[in-house]
Amino acid sequence: MKNILKINNLSKNFGNVSAVNNVNLEVEVGSIHSVIGPNGAGKSTFFNMISGVLPPSSGKVYYKNNDITGFESYKLPHMGIAKCFQITNVFPKLSVRENVWSSVFSCAQKSKFDFFKPLSNFKYVAEETEKIISDVGLSHKINDKAEELSHGQQRMLEMAITLGAKPELLLLDEPTQGLAPEATLEMTKLIQKLSKKYTILLIEHKMHIVMEISKVITVLNFGEVIDEGTPSEVKESKKVQDAYLGRG
Amino acid sequence: MTFLILSQILNGLGLGMLYALVGVGLTLILGVLNIPNFAHGVLYALGAYFAYSIAKMTGSFYFAIFLSPLLVVLVGFLLESQGVRRLYQAHHDYQLLFLFACALIIQEIIIIIWGPIGFSLLPPPSLSGALDLGILIYPKYRLVLICFAFFMIICLYLFLTKTNLGAILRAGIENRDMVKVLGINVNIVFLYTFGLGAYLAGLAGALSAPIMGLTPSMGLDILPICFVVVVIAGLGSIPGAIVAGILIGLSQGAATIWFPEATNVVIYLMMGLTIIFRPQGLFGVR
Amino acid sequence: MNKYTITCLIIFILLGPFLFPNATITEMLIFGIVAISTNIMLGYTGMLSFGQALFFGTSAYISGLILLAGFPIFLAIPIATLGSFLISLFVGYFCVKREGLYFICLTFAFNQMFYFIAYVWTEVTGGEDGLVGITRPEFIDTQFSFYVFISILFLTSLYLMYKIITSPLGLIFKLIRENPSRAEAIGYNVRFFKLVSFSIASTFTGLAGSLYVLIHSMVPIDQIHWLKSGDIIFMTLFGGVGNFLGPLIGVVGYIWLSDTFSIIWARWPLIMGVIFAIIVLYFRGGVSELLENLVKKCQFYFKKNKDEKYIKN
Numbered sequence: 001m002k003n004i005l006k007i008n009n010l011s012k013n014f015g016n017v018s019a020v021n022n023v024n025l026e027v028e029v030g031s032i033h034s035v036i037g038p039n040g041a042g043k044s045t046f047f048n049m050i051s052g053v054l055p056p057s058s059g060k061v062y063y064k065n066n067d068i069t070g071f072e073s074y075k076l077p078h079m080g081i082a083k084c085f086q087i088t089n090v091f092p093k094l095s096v097r098e099n100v101w102s103s104v105f106s107c108a109q110k111s112k113f114d115f116f117k118p119l120s121n122f123k124y125v126a127e128e129t130e131k132i133i134s135d136v137g138l139s140h141k142i143n144d145k146a147e148e149l150s151h152g153q154q155r156m157l158e159m160a161i162t163l164g165a166k167p168e169l170l171l172l173d174e175p176t177q178g179l180a181p182e183a184t185l186e187m188t189k190l191i192q193k194l195s196k197k198y199t200i201l202l203i204e205h206k207m208h209i210v211m212e213i214s215k216v217i218t219v220l221n222f223g224e225v226i227d228e229g230t231p232s233e234v235k236e237s238k239k240v241q242d243a244y245l246g247r248g
Numbered sequence: 249m250t251f252l253i254l255s256q257i258l259n260g261l262g263l264g265m266l267y268a269l270v271g272v273g274l275t276l277i278l279g280v281l282n283i284p285n286f287a288h289g290v291l292y293a294l295g296a297y298f299a300y301s302i303a304k305m306t307g308s309f310y311f312a313i314f315l316s317p318l319l320v321v322l323v324g325f326l327l328e329s330q331g332v333r334r335l336y337q338a339h340h341d342y343q344l345l346f347l348f349a350c351a352l353i354i355q356e357i358i359i360i361i362w363g364p365i366g367f368s369l370l371p372p373p374s375l376s377g378a379l380d381l382g383i384l385i386y387p388k389y390r391l392v393l394i395c396f397a398f399f400m401i402i403c404l405y406l407f408l409t410k411t412n413l414g415a416i417l418r419a420g421i422e423n424r425d426m427v428k429v430l431g432i433n434v435n436i437v438f439l440y441t442f443g444l445g446a447y448l449a450g451l452a453g454a455l456s457a458p459i460m461g462l463t464p465s466m467g468l469d470i471l472p473i474c475f476v477v478v479v480i481a482g483l484g485s486i487p488g489a490i491v492a493g494i495l496i497g498l499s500q501g502a503a504t505i506w507f508p509e510a511t512n513v514v515i516y517l518m519m520g521l522t523i524i525f526r527p528q529g530l531f532g533v534r
Numbered sequence: 535m536n537k538y539t540i541t542c543l544i545i546f547i548l549l550g551p552f553l554f555p556n557a558t559i560t561e562m563l564i565f566g567i568v569a570i571s572t573n574i575m576l577g578y579t580g581m582l583s584f585g586q587a588l589f590f591g592t593s594a595y596i597s598g599l600i601l602l603a604g605f606p607i608f609l610a611i612p613i614a615t616l617g618s619f620l621i622s623l624f625v626g627y628f629c630v631k632r633e634g635l636y637f638i639c640l641t642f643a644f645n646q647m648f649y650f651i652a653y654v655w656t657e658v659t660g661g662e663d664g665l666v667g668i669t670r671p672e673f674i675d676t677q678f679s680f681y682v683f684i685s686i687l688f689l690t691s692l693y694l695m696y697k698i699i700t701s702p703l704g705l706i707f708k709l710i711r712e713n714p715s716r717a718e719a720i721g722y723n724v725r726f727f728k729l730v731s732f733s734i735a736s737t738f739t740g741l742a743g744s745l746y747v748l749i750h751s752m753v754p755i756d757q758i759h760w761l762k763s764g765d766i767i768f769m770t771l772f773g774g775v776g777n778f779l780g781p782l783i784g785v786v787g788y789i790w791l792s793d794t795f796s797i798i799w800a801r802w803p804l805i806m807g808v809i810f811a812i813i814v815l816y817f818r819g820g821v822s823e824l825l826e827n828l829v830k831k832c833q834f835y836f837k838k839n840k841d842e843k844y845i846k847n
Contacts, residue, residue, distance in 0.1 A: 051719070077721035085719070091712035102709050105702055106721035115703040122702075165721060284639050334815060341582045344638065345771065346814045348764055352807030360801055472646035472760065475639050483636055513654055516647035523628050523640070 004029045004199050010059035019045040021223045032195045034202045034210045037220035043203050051083045082167035086174045088154045092147035101129045103164025136160045152183035170200045251384045260501015262390045265397035266452045268493030271477030273448030279421035279484035280441040286348035291446045293467030295320050295453025300369050309372035317450035324446025359464045366463035421484045480522045482532020556677040563688040564742045569770045569781035571738035577775030579731040580711030585641030586766045588648045589618045589736040591758025593743030598665045598753045607671045611744045618740020626732040645760045665753040774820030783821050
């Protein structure tokens, strides 16, 4: 299967306002597919429709050729889709370990009775948790409360929680939001490392990251797709330049 | 026979107007401050008790009805500024619990000041007696109550739709964060909203005194009814609260005619039906 | 729960009957179950309900009626508890659909609905006068045997609830408290788990209610009134929602205070309201957090003294 995610004519209307209008998009398996666009282009609305937060007004979303349009967000991780929030969204008073453990357990638990067994029963969950935490470089903080971490570390924890679901498709909503240049670089390197294992749909603002790591870029403006192509194609595209410079 | 039915319906309407007033007050606080005001019942009771004392001291019923709700507003301001506001940073559950604690305290203070036995408050001579309406003879006070309550609701409607503060309140119910972003002093808005809610509760309490008398438990008794009004109306809907309040009052009036034992159960029956068949309430948005 | 707290609990259970009259200590254990189970909803899952008295009272009525009909207590308790469980599924389903605010209003309204059913259905519940004339079964007729019976059920309930809290289910409850949208995003059906939490809290509260009827051989109607729900929240908060056994401290404190003060002053609920307000404003961690801080200060003080002595030598 070439395209793990297929989006057909996806639209979202709020009353008379069309936030997203007939967006078509296909994400190739194993690639990093970025979605960019000026402020207000509809990126967040689009993202929320795919990740189960907003029901679409019309259109379809297919994952591995299965129709997942309008599925509630709690169903998606079990199918292999995990998402990372734009605003850091961790469990503040729980430890780093508990934060990631819960995500791993969610998709790893095998029977209904697992919910009642003692926490120590789940060796495979604990091992996977420690591995993911070390992958994002937070092993030294594993027992600290999430709220005690720095902003950059919390973004990494955010990513670790997302990875806990052992997904195949990662939906990343501005993962470098609010990060200093050093942390941004770390996150970018991590995303590139992840793309070797996962397919990534990336919403991002920072152009240089998008240009550097994406295979395909879709450009939105006013809720519609105005162009799509490889980074070099998009860089040269007059339509895209117009949109960003306000001439669109 | 029709005389009886008609007078019970009017009784129900009067009761419904009172429920509408308290219900709107609770809805305002619920909608703007996002807190179920557990002290709403004792504010209603304070309205009645203040009116009783003022009427006794000054001999003027009208002055009592005028002043009493304003005193309740002061109590409301006290509650909001000293407790609710301080807990804004904490989880808003704590604001609710603070108001509940205050309800317990005020409830006891009422008994300490006014005693554990109830009173009656007679309407002034100008409002006593009955009016001959042709089809029936009906107590003057109750008629005036219905008209006055209706008048207050119109005033409230005008306030909410025609004034700046009213518009801010309505906006606050819709989207509190947006109001903050617009640079409006949220503390003042919350204070005034709570005060307005308290005013409506106190007014309803004062108006109810000649009809229902004063008992120390009146605050505790009215609170569940306020919540049922809000549940049936739909969260944050002011027209809903008015309609729901009147509906509940009318249903109780009707029940008095045919099933007198069921006057209270009727309220909960309506609530149950609403929750099952229209969970967002009559006017609520899904 | 570490060894220290378990030891304190055991000591409390052993010494309790000598510190308090039989009716008081058994009431403390019964409400201990209520408060600790309510805390599963409140402290662990972050759901504030004003409807716990609904389950406590209804279960007490069911249990009382079964006993009055002549059936054994070993039938009354399970059936009453099962009744609470089924009602919690029904009530909970409608309540958890909406967010925290509406949830509170709905639990409150449902509570009063059941109160009025109890008030009006006098043939079954005795109305305002309550259900009376229930006799304690012979095997628990003495003070000692009754206390042992209640203690066993108390410890069993605590054990079960502790097992739940330390299982993945307990962790999921905490996730919902901390960040419900994130919990949803990592794959948990939050509405379903909220219902589970609600049901567990309500069922154990119901179990306690089914036992309550045995203390005074009656069910007063105020046990199903919304004010009782408020009392339950007070006990839980007063004790401390931050840990498992905290609420038990609140129960002991509340019952002891109310028994002591209600004799001295009829207006004692005023004091309770003031304590409640102070806890909400300044001591949201409850008594158990105060104790924890005290213990930490003492440990620090003793350690400092030890270090100083060591340095001096």
